[in-house]
Amino acid sequence: xxxxxxxxxxxxxxxxxxxxxxxxxxxxxxxxxxxxxxxxxxxxxxxxxxxxxxxxxxxxxxxxxxxxxxxxxxxxxxxxxxxxxxxxxxxxxxxxxxxxxxxxxxxxxxxxxxxxxxxxxxxxxxxxxxxxxxxxxxxxxxxxxxxxxxxxxxxxxxxxxxxxxxxxxxxxxxxxxxxxxxxxxxxxxxxxxxxxxxxxxxxxxxxxxxxxxxxxxxxxxxxxxxxxxxxxxxxxxxxxxxxxx
Ligand SMILES: [Ca+2]
Ligand SMILES: [Ca+2]
Numbered sequence: 001x002x003x004x005x006x007x008x009x010x011x012x013x014x015x016x017x018x019x020x021x022x023x024x025x026x027x028x029x030x031x032x033x034x035x036x037x038x039x040x041x042x043x044x045x046x047x048x049x050x051x052x053x054x055x056x057x058x059x060x061x062x063x064x065x066x067x068x069x070x071x072x073x074x075x076x077x078x079x080x081x082x083x084x085x086x087x088x089x090x091x092x093x094x095x096x097x098x099x100x101x102x103x104x105x106x107x108x109x110x111x112x113x114x115x116x117x118x119x120x121x122x123x124x125x126x127x128x129x130x131x132x133x134x135x136x137x138x139x140x141x142x143x144x145x146x147x148x149x150x151x152x153x154x155x156x157x158x159x160x161x162x163x164x165x166x167x168x169x170x171x172x173x174x175x176x177x178x179x180x181x182x183x184x185x186x187x188x189x190x191x192x193x194x195x196x197x198x199x200x201x202x203x204x205x206x207x208x209x210x211x212x213x214x215x216x217x218x219x220x221x222x223x224x225x226x227x228x229x230x231x232x233x234x235x236x237x238x239x240x241x242x243x244x245x
């Protein structure tokens with residue numbers, strides 16, 4: 001019986017670690033009737049979850065970012081919650097160190113599903129499909145009289161019913177997510193180190209998915225907003241993608 005207890009203990013520690021590192025393959029060629037704007041996008045892997053605060057803190061210790069995120073600290077930091085308060089270059093640097101990169105807006109949409117209104121399908125958002133602007137949300141556009149359980153960000157991966165069929169979580173809601181797509185031109189901003197020019201750092205990038213505080217329209221797969229590259233916000237996080245080769 002001792003042996004059984006050992007294995008239960010082993011799995012309870014190890015399984016979440018394995019789960020946390022998951023990526024999902026998105027192959028545009030497998031989407032029937034692929035709209036023209038997505039043609040030419042190569043297959044890629046995408047993180048199942050938004051990058052977490054635990055991962056961000058670990059990264060900052062190893063890297064150059066020593067800043068204390070006071071706002072997050074006041075929120076009683078939970079390492080399972082998504083990382084936020086990162087300007088674009090910091091999010092891009094995080095991905096690069098892991099051999100990954102930020103997704104383009106088109107890649108993000110392919111992961112969310114180009115023929116679906118929302119990541120899970122066409123049915124409207126509800127309290128089981130994600131962390132949205134629910135009853136506890138202090139905005140005039142809160143969605144429902146029901147509660148998803150989180151006034152602000154939630155630990156990643158909580159809302160199984162809101163995952164895509166491929167298993168990508170929290171694309172809609174929780175935090176908005178950085179992309180590498182320049183809002184003005186549609187071109188891709190390449191990360192060239194934290195000393196990128198002031199011009200590049202002031203560019204607006206496309207952000208996707210809406211957050212815990214967004215209007216319902218902003219949760220749709222095709223919706224987007226824009227954010228200056230040097231801006232950091234409590235409602236803005238990211239996830240990484242990786243090329244297949
Ligand atoms: Ca909520
Ligand atoms: Ca999200």
